[in-house]
Amino acid sequence: MIDRHLLESQLAAERATYAERTPRSRELFDAADHLFGRVPMTWMNKWSGGYPLYLATARGNRITDVDGHEYVDFALGDTGAMAGHSPAPTVEAVRQRIEVEGGITAMMPTAEAEWVAADLARRFGLPLWSFALTATDANRWALRLARMLTGRDKVLAFSYCYHGSVDETFVITGDEGQARLREGNVGAPVPIELTTRVAEFNDIDSVEHALAHGDVAVVIAEPALTNIGIVLPEPGFLEQLREACDRHGTLLLIDETHTISAGPGGCTRAWDLRPDIVVIGKSIGGGVPSGAYGISQELANAVEDHPDADLIDVGGVGGTLAGNALSVAAMRATLGEVLTDAAFEHMIALGTRFAKGVQSVLDRHDVPWSVSQLGARAEYRFAQPAPRTGSQSAAAHDDDIEEYLHLFMANRGVLMTPFHNMALMCPDTTAADVDLHTTLFEEAVSRTTS
Ligand SMILES: Cc1ncc(COP(=O)(O)O)c(C=O)c1O
Numbered sequence: 001m002i003d004r005h006l007l008e009s010q011l012a013a014e015r016a017t018y019a020e021r022t023p024r025s026r027e028l029f030d031a032a033d034h035l036f037g038r039v040p041m042t043w044m045n046k047w048s049g050g051y052p053l054y055l056a057t058a059r060g061n062r063i064t065d066v067d068g069h070e071y072v073d074f075a076l077g078d079t080g081a082m083a084g085h086s087p088a089p090t091v092e093a094v095r096q097r098i099e100v101e102g103g104i105t106a107m108m109p110t111a112e113a114e115w116v117a118a119d120l121a122r123r124f125g126l127p128l129w130s131f132a133l134t135a136t137d138a139n140r141w142a143l144r145l146a147r148m149l150t151g152r153d154k155v156l157a158f159s160y161c162y163h164g165s166v167d168e169t170f171v172i173t174g175d176e177g178q179a180r181l182r183e184g185n186v187g188a189p190v191p192i193e194l195t196t197r198v199a200e201f202n203d204i205d206s207v208e209h210a211l212a213h214g215d216v217a218v219v220i221a222e223p224a225l226t227n228i229g230i231v232l233p234e235p236g237f238l239e240q241l242r243e244a245c246d247r248h249g250t251l252l253l254i255d256e257t258h259t260i261s262a263g264p265g266g267c268t269r270a271w272d273l274r275p276d277i278v279v280i281g282k283s284i285g286g287g288v289p290s291g292a293y294g295i296s297q298e299l300a301n302a303v304e305d306h307p308d309a310d311l312i313d314v315g316g317v318g319g320t321l322a323g324n325a326l327s328v329a330a331m332r333a334t335l336g337e338v339l340t341d342a343a344f345e346h347m348i349a350l351g352t353r354f355a356k357g358v359q360s361v362l363d364r365h366d367v368p369w370s371v372s373q374l375g376a377r378a379e380y381r382f383a384q385p386a387p388r389t390g391s392q393s394a395a396a397h398d399d400d401i402e403e404y405l406h407l408f409m410a411n412r413g414v415l416m417t418p419f420h421n422m423a424l425m426c427p428d429t430t431a432a433d434v435d436l437h438t439t440l441f442e443e444a445v446s447r448t449t450s
Pocket of ligand 1: 078134135136137139162163164165222227255256257258281282
C-alpha cells in the first residue's frame with residue numbers, strides 16, 4: 001500500500017533534487033519573457049518539477065539536456081519520435097530533399113508520395129490516402145467528409161477520448177448519459193451537444209443508445225484508449241461497434257495515431273478491424289510533421305459523385321503545406337526503413353518485457369495498480385483491476401503519485417511521457433534500458449510503501 005506521508009516527503013525530496021540538477025533549464029525558463037507560459041507551446045509546461053527540461057541533443061532513444069544529463073527516453077515526444085530521435089534514413093532523406101534537390105514546399109506532388117500511400121494501404125488495408133501535417137488535421141478533414149457523405153451532423157466520441165484539438169471530441173459522459181464538455185476546454189465554438197454524442201468505451205449499450213438517434217455520421221475511436229491511460233477493448237467490443245455502425249448507417253473512423261504501437265498496421269491490422277476511415281499521425285514522418293487519412297474505395301466514389309464537394313479549394317479539407325516534399329520524403333524513409341515490420345517485432349518484445357517488469361514489482365510490493373500493454377507501449381495506472389472505460393480511468397488519476405514517479409525517474413536518467421505514465425519503445429531501445437526502468441520503479445515504489 002502507498003503510504004501518503006512517505007509519498008509527501010519523497011516527492012519533496014525529488015523536487016529538490018530536480019531543482020539542484022537542472023539549473024540551466026531553470027535559467028532558460030526564467031528568461032523566456034516573450035513566450036506565452038514561458039514555453040514555445042503551452043503543453044510543454046506539463047513536465048513535472050515546475051519547469052521543463054530543455055533539450056540539447058537527441059539521438060535514438062537518448063536525450064541530453066542543457067545541463068549535460070543523459071536520459072533514456074521512453075517519452076519519445078509522446079509518440080512523435082517513435083522511430084527514435086533523428087533516425088539516420090530519415091535524416092538522409094531530409095538532407096537529400098533540402099540540400100541536394102531543394103524544394104521544401106511547393107504545392108506540387110513528388111514522386112515518393114505514391115509509395116507512401118501504397119505502404120499505408122499495405123499496412124492498414126484502406127486503398128486511398130491523403131496527407132496532412134498533424135493527426136488533428138487528418139481527423140478534422142475526415143470528419144468533414146463523413147458528415148458530407150452521410151448527410152448527418154453529429155459525431156460519436158468516447159468519454160475522455162483524445163484525438164487532437166478536434167472540437168467535436170472534447171467530450172465526457174454527463175450525469176444522464178448526455179454529451180458534456182470536458183472540463184478545462186478552452187473557448188468551445190458551440191455547445192458540445194450540438195456536434196457530439198458520447199458513449200463509454202467497452203459499453204456497447206451506450207453506443208447503441210447514442211446511434212439510435214439516427215443522426216451520427218461517424219464514430220471516431222481509438223481501438224484502445226491511450227490518452228487516459230491505456231484502456232484495452234474487451235473481447236468482442238470492437239466487432240460489436242462495427243456491427244452497430246453498419247446497422248445504423250454510421251461510418252467508423254479508427255484513429256491509429258498512438259495505437260500503431262500494436263504493430264506495423266496498428267490495431268486495424270493486428271486485430272483485423274474493418275474501418276471506413278483510418279487516421280494516422282505523429283510517428284510516420286520520424287518527427288517531421290506528417291499525418292494522413294485513408295478511406296475506402298466506396299467512400300472515395302461517393303465523394304467524387306457528390307455534387308457539392310469542393311476538395312480542391314476552400315471546402316474545409318486540406319492545407320497549404322500538407323503533403324509537402326519534405327514531409328513526404330520523411331514519411332518515405334521512416335516507413336520504408338525505420339518503422340519496419342522487423343523493428344516492430346523488437347519494440348513489441350520490449351513492451352512485453354517492460355509490462356512484465358512492472359507487474360512483478362507490483363506483485364512483490366502488493367501495490368493495487370495495474371499495467372496495460374499495447375504492443376510497443378505500456379502504461380501503469382493507479383487502479384486495480386485496470387479501468388475498462390475512460391471515465392473509470394479518469395477517476396484513477398493521482399497527481400502526486402504521477403509527479404513523484406516522473407521526477408524519481410528523471411532524476412535518475414529516465415524520461416516518462418508527461419501526459420501519461422507511459423513508456424514507448426523505439427527501434428533503438430534495448431532490454432537494458434527497460435530493465436533500468438524496472439529497477440528504478442521498484443526503488444520508487446519501495447520508498448513509498450509501508
Ligand atoms: C489518438 C490521437 N489522435 C490525434 C492526436 C493529435 O495529434 P497532433 O497533436 O499531432 O495533431 C493525438 C495526440 O496526442 C492522439 O493521441
